[in-house]
Amino acid sequence: MATSKTLGESLRQHGVSRRGFLKFCAATASMMALPPTMAPAIAKALEQARRPSVIWLSFQECTGCTESLTRSFSPTVENLIFDVISLDYHHTLQAAAGDAAEHAREQAMTLNAGEYLVVVDGSLPGPRANPGYSTIAGISNYEMLMETIEGAAAVVAVGTCAAFGGLPKANPNPTGAVSVQDLVKHKPVINVSGCPPVPMVITGVLAQFLTFGTLPELDEHGRPRAFFGQSIHDRCYRRPFYDKGRFAETFDDEGAKAGWCLYRLGCKGPMTYNACATMKWNGGTSWPIEAGYPCLGCSEPDFWDAGRFYKSLSVPTGAPGDLLVTAGAVGAAVGVGAGLMSRQQSKHAVERHDTVTADQLEETL
Amino acid sequence: MTSMDFLLFAKGPMFSIAVAIFALGILVRLFEILALGRAHNYAAARGNEIIPGLKTVYRRFNPDPGTFKRSTFDVVVGTLWHVGFVIVLLLFIPHIELIESTLGLGWPGLPNPIVDALTAITLLGLVAVLIHRFKHPVKRFLSTREDYLIWLVTFLPVLTGYLAYHRLINPYPLALGLHILAAEIFLIVLPFTKLTHIFTAFLARYYNGAIFGRKGIQS
Ligand code: HEM
Ligand code: SF4
Ligand code: SF4
Numbered sequence: 001m002a003t004s005k006t007l008g009e010s011l012r013q014h015g016v017s018r019r020g021f022l023k024f025c026a027a028t029a030s031m032m033a034l035p036p037t038m039a040p041a042i043a044k045a046l047e048q049a050r051r052p053s054v055i056w057l058s059f060q061e062c063t064g065c066t067e068s069l070t071r072s073f074s075p076t077v078e079n080l081i082f083d084v085i086s087l088d089y090h091h092t093l094q095a096a097a098g099d100a101a102e103h104a105r106e107q108a109m110t111l112n113a114g115e116y117l118v119v120v121d122g123s124l125p126g127p128r129a130n131p132g133y134s135t136i137a138g139i140s141n142y143e144m145l146m147e148t149i150e151g152a153a154a155v156v157a158v159g160t161c162a163a164f165g166g167l168p169k170a171n172p173n174p175t176g177a178v179s180v181q182d183l184v185k186h187k188p189v190i191n192v193s194g195c196p197p198v199p200m201v202i203t204g205v206l207a208q209f210l211t212f213g214t215l216p217e218l219d220e221h222g223r224p225r226a227f228f229g230q231s232i233h234d235r236c237y238r239r240p241f242y243d244k245g246r247f248a249e250t251f252d253d254e255g256a257k258a259g260w261c262l263y264r265l266g267c268k269g270p271m272t273y274n275a276c277a278t279m280k281w282n283g284g285t286s287w288p289i290e291a292g293y294p295c296l297g298c299s300e301p302d303f304w305d306a307g308r309f310y311k312s313l314s315v316p317t318g319a320p321g322d323l324l325v326t327a328g329a330v331g332a333a334v335g336v337g338a339g340l341m342s343r344q345q346s347k348h349a350v351e352r353h354d355t356v357t358a359d360q361l362e363e364t365l
Numbered sequence: 366m367t368s369m370d371f372l373l374f375a376k377g378p379m380f381s382i383a384v385a386i387f388a389l390g391i392l393v394r395l396f397e398i399l400a401l402g403r404a405h406n407y408a409a410a411r412g413n414e415i416i417p418g419l420k421t422v423y424r425r426f427n428p429d430p431g432t433f434k435r436s437t438f439d440v441v442v443g444t445l446w447h448v449g450f451v452i453v454l455l456l457f458i459p460h461i462e463l464i465e466s467t468l469g470l471g472w473p474g475l476p477n478p479i480v481d482a483l484t485a486i487t488l489l490g491l492v493a494v495l496i497h498r499f500k501h502p503v504k505r506f507l508s509t510r511e512d513y514l515i516w517l518v519t520f521l522p523v524l525t526g527y528l529a530y531h532r533l534i535n536p537y538p539l540a541l542g543l544h545i546l547a548a549e550i551f552l553i554v555l556p557f558t559k560l561t562h563i564f565t566a567f568l569a570r571y572y573n574g575a576i577f578g579r580k581g582i583q584s
Pocket of ligand 3: 194195232264271273274276287288289294295296297298
């Protein structure tokens with residue numbers, strides 16, 4: 001349950017040093033593109049923030065997003081900030097089950113009406129889909145989402161499934177899955193996409209909400225610009241190789257060993273906006289491209305259907321091969337037909353000694 | 366429609382539509398010409414047709430001295446941007462990846478900086494020929510709407526490619542989507558305009574060389 005304890009108090013109780021806390025605040029400031037002089041202000045605001053109540057709903061998801069968050073290099077300050085958030089309801093993490101769990105959710109909603117944050121991971125079957133594809137305690141995902149967001153201050157869609165539909169929505173979308181923003185129109189929705197999202201980004205967005213009580217500036221896909229403002233390609237350390245045109249062509253050729261650009265191996269970095277290249281993964285250890293693996297574009301809408309993972313970005317997503325052959329065959333046949341017809345016509349014209357004037361010729365041009 | 370929806374449309378269904386129209390159109394055109402054949406020549410042949418035909422296909426790449434003197438600008442700038450255009454189209458790595466995935470045929474490409482420089486030259490060349498067309502009274506008189514249309518249709522893929530490569534349009538999916546769409550318009554328009562010369566020029570040269578070859582004269 002939400003208590004009146006401030007974040008600062010909770011953090012100290014958890015043994016977080018002031019220094020570690022300030023370091024986190026400095027990192028948050030830089031992530032939000034604020035000058036470092038803002039760090040103390042962030043620290044102050046965070047320390048005094050009341051533990052906000054968070055209701056976390058997990059729908060059609062794989063738990064990867066929760067894993068990303070809770071297994072992020074512990075114990076980090078981000079982790080602890082998250083621990084001290086009053087997570088009143090989380091299917092995976094809470095001990096309670098069944099009615100007791102649902103009761104906790106309802107209680108959090110009444111106690112913190114108008115103030116709580118709803119975090120959603122996973123897509124959900126849309127209002128016209130069969131609700132049976134995903135239910136919790138006999139309640140359809142759709143019903144639970146709509147009911148829970150009523151008193152929410154904002155909704156944070158964590159992960160690409162919640163933000164854009166993700167894997168469940170991939171072609172042919174058998175369960176009629178939709179994203180949170182497809183359904184929630186009258187509350188602010190913040191999309192923290194990624195499959196999974198970088199843990200620092202999840203905590204960073206929550207930290208910003210706590211610090212300023214404001215919602216972050218969002219891009220066209222509803223993602224916070226502070227974290228999704230730059231493309232992977234623009235911040236990629238392999239970019240000099242792209243610019244020189246040095247590409248790895250297989251995963252173990254000389255180019256791959258020399259760390260050349262992964263464009264030809266299917267890297268979607270040029271069209272992908274995420275913080276991996278700057279914040280990295282596993283506590284800043286490395287990130288996919290540094291590990292020699294092309295970016296899959298996991299933080300973008302429809303990334304499962306946006307082109308094969310190991311095909312270059314420039315490769316079309318359809319299969320025009322068959323169509324091309326058919327169109328070509330039809331074209332050739334029509335062409336031969338038209339040519340033979342004209343040939344007949346000119347033969348008759350010759351037989352009839354038809355004449356043609358310069359003006360008539362001009363008309364055919 | 367988000368920029369990603371747009372890119373996926375351009376890369377997906379629109380690309381298939383464009384290549385289908387292109388393949389259909391260009392093959393109608395070429396097979397029509399081939400099936401039409403040429404008037405029968407009853408005179409006894411004085412020479413071979415095929416070798417002089419092929420020779421002429423090549424020889425016409427070199428302008429004759431008279432043309433060069435009279436239209437130095439057209440020959441120099443025209444050659445420059447045509448060569449740039451073809452090299453960028455066929456030897457840029459992302460394009461090779463596209464061709465390989467569609468036709469199953471691939472070849473080595475050029476390093477990006479070289480392609481980039483050629484792109485800049487091509488763009489400047491295309492702008493220069495347009496200005497020249499405006500300024501030159503005879504060219505201007507002879508120009509039809511179609512001429513301006515095909516200039517635009519040719520210019521846009523190069524321009525949008527350059528903008529995408531240098532990431533001058535944001536977000537990038539919009540930039541790439543525009544580039545691919547411009548290329549698709551080029552493909553769709555090609556069979557139905559003067560752009561067919563990309564294919565028919567070689568056929569015309571061959572016929573020309575073959576006709577003269579048969580007569581035993583150099584074309
Ligand atoms: C549908 C077919 C096409 C696709 C999918 C395609 C794709 C691409 C891609 C992915 C890039 C790289 C952009 C980047 O690195 O950010 C590019 C660049 C470029 N493309 Fe295309 N392209 C197509 C057709 C064409 C055509 C017909 C032309 C005309 C010559 C063309 C000219 C260019 C140019 C000039 C560049 C920039 C090269 C540079 O500045 O280095 N493209 N294209
Ligand atoms: S590896 Fe990917 S993101 Fe990095 S430079 Fe190459 S294409 Fe861009
Ligand atoms: S590198 Fe690309 S695919 Fe990998 S996590 Fe980052 S955004 Fe997702």
